[in-house]
Amino acid sequence: MPTIAPSSTRINTHRLVVAALLFVSGVLAAISTALSWWTLTGTGSSDVTINFLPGSSIRVSAGGMSQSVTFAQLELGPVGGLYEAILAIAIVVGCLAIIGGLLTLLSSLGRVGNPARYATFRNLIVIVLVISLFLVIVVPALQGALTRQSSFGTTLCTLDSSSTNPCNDFWGSSSGGGDTYTWGADAGWYLAVVATVLLAVGLFLWRSARAAPWGAAAGAMVGTVYSPYPGALAPTQETPVDKLLRAKSLANAGQISPAEFEELKARLMAEVGAGGPPSSAAPGARTEDELGKLKMLHDSGAISEAEYGELRKKVLLRF
Numbered sequence: 001m002p003t004i005a006p007s008s009t010r011i012n013t014h015r016l017v018v019a020a021l022l023f024v025s026g027v028l029a030a031i032s033t034a035l036s037w038w039t040l041t042g043t044g045s046s047d048v049t050i051n052f053l054p055g056s057s058i059r060v061s062a063g064g065m066s067q068s069v070t071f072a073q074l075e076l077g078p079v080g081g082l083y084e085a086i087l088a089i090a091i092v093v094g095c096l097a098i099i100g101g102l103l104t105l106l107s108s109l110g111r112v113g114n115p116a117r118y119a120t121f122r123n124l125i126v127i128v129l130v131i132s133l134f135l136v137i138v139v140p141a142l143q144g145a146l147t148r149q150s151s152f153g154t155t156l157c158t159l160d161s162s163s164t165n166p167c168n169d170f171w172g173s174s175s176g177g178g179d180t181y182t183w184g185a186d187a188g189w190y191l192a193v194v195a196t197v198l199l200a201v202g203l204f205l206w207r208s209a210r211a212a213p214w215g216a217a218a219g220a221m222v223g224t225v226y227s228p229y230p231g232a233l234a235p236t237q238e239t240p241v242d243k244l245l246r247a248k249s250l251a252n253a254g255q256i257s258p259a260e261f262e263e264l265k266a267r268l269m270a271e272v273g274a275g276g277p278p279s280s281a282a283p284g285a286r287t288e289d290e291l292g293k294l295k296m297l298h299d300s301g302a303i304s305e306a307e308y309g310e311l312r313k314k315v316l317l318r319f
Contacts, residue, residue: 018125018206029191030098032090033087035187035191036186037139037185038183038189047062049184053083055087056071060076068303073174135192244269244293269307272315314315
């Protein structure tokens, strides 16, 4: 029966890719906080560019000069509140994505021994993805409505006699009186969209990677019995401890539910005292083998401290 040495480290490439995607999405979200999310440019009798940045800052360029003013100074208080929220949310997305990337990187290198962390990592990615989706959707949805509530918005909404203006459309252009205006999303918003897409891809890959073993403590793929004693000392038939280890591997892979694992564990723990089927290994080596596996199950969180102590006593009675 195949064995895996406990010192071997399996690099899960799926999780490694997920970690890279989370890192990149987090960095992009962080960079987007320093870039313009929406820009209006006018050319004609007077050239002007207005950049909306996350926070409370607007950059206005006109007549060859550029200065930063606040949303409040341009009587765009409601939009200012939106962009202050954008800054805070983008920072949260960036931080959570980078933290998720670090944790996923550790799991890809086999440094996370508790398979229960799968749900924690998955939930973290889902939360970041939902927040990021909200972030990129809410800006086009709310900016025009909020702009119409300000006196400055009266100017923006009546650039010409046409119905197309920044208060009706997040993207667009209009011409009139010799002036041409264009407006729409800028680099910051597009970076947030890219970060959202990367998070969605990362979540998909993460779900497809859940069947892989969790670190050296998990020890074995489905159907393979872990043994810290390679070669002749490996048992030829499964003991109850072997079955318990394999049941945990099935639970890690999602092939059995946590409730089913607990049911199997209760039955197999009762069988440990009987010692299971005969083994070709020497009795002493077999006892050491089972003790090693029990330690591994305890370290991975499959059995509690009390259960570990109870099972050790049963195995040691046969020493």
